[in-house]
Amino acid sequence: MLHIQNLNVHYGGIHALRGINIDIPDNKIITLIGANGAGKSTTLRSIMGITKPSQGSIRHQGEELTKYKTKDIVEKGIVLVPEGRRVFANLTVEENLILGAYCRSDKDEIKKDMEWVYELFPRLKERLWQKAGTMSGGEQQMLAVGRGLMTKPKLLMMDEPSLGLAPLLVKEIFNIIKEIHRQGMTILLIEQNAKAALEVADYGYVLETGTIVLEGPGKELLTNEEVKNAYLGEAK
Template identity: 60%
Template structure:
């Protein structure tokens, strides 16, 4: 579904992504894990058109999308739930969700999809008229994922969905991510919580200093001594 080929991204003189290669097949959850500053968020931002690559290519369903704008990425079927959630704090939960469907004209189906989001996240239904800024961190994360899903993505990019959340909420979020995938959405998951990410995903890439260091199926990586020592300690 998506293939990154020898991608290089710079921030001024800083070489943030150094020739990375990555592939996601339809129906998979693939996780990209690594330390702070390793290049995880840059990878997602480049896929979704927010950052521009200096060289290399990004193929989506066999076609290059490297030059598409971020809004065109959404229209193509790629949606991005960003790091830090980035909800619109002075807008209601319902208004935030409606923004996720801004490219769509099929109002009847949007209503059905809204009902689906509320079935995934019942707390959002209870708080639909509240300002998003009054929600807890976990509720804001649910809102960010729900907003991304309302564009009906074929590929969902999730950036650090567990960041700053209590362990019980993290467990709930990862359970919902699996449910979303079972409904047919392919997911690229960026995470610092390597243990949870590897238990959730089918395959994984480990990025270090802008380069892919290790890749493989998650079962083998969970049992890899190098991975255990570097990412799963404790």
């Protein structure tokens, strides 16, 4: 589905991404793990056209994305659920979800997808007319994911979906990720909770200071000693 080759990004004098290569096949969960500042969010911003690479290629179904604006990339079915939720605080749950479908004109399908989001997140249906800014962090995260799904994405990218959430809510969010994937969604997941991410991922990449230092199936990375010591809090 999406192929990143030799991607380099500079912020002024900072070389944020250093020739990374990533493959995201259809109907898989791919995760990027690494410390703060490793380049994970920069990768997502580059895919979305928010940050322009200094070198390299990002191809989606054979088409080069780096020449497109963010709006065009969204219309091609690539969507980012940003870190920090970024819901529209003064709008209701329903209004936030409707805004997620702003690129679409298929009204009947939009209604069906709204019901699908409510099935995934029953709490959102209960709070249909509540202002998003008055919701808990976990509820806002559910709304952010639901809003992303309303675009009818081919690739859903999620930046730190568990950040700041209580353990029970983290488990709930990851159950939703698994369910969305079970229904055929391709997912690129960025997480500091490396254990939770690798447990659901088909394949993972470990980023350190803009470079991919390890990659492999999620289950294999979970048992890798370097990964365990650096990211899973396990000593030898």
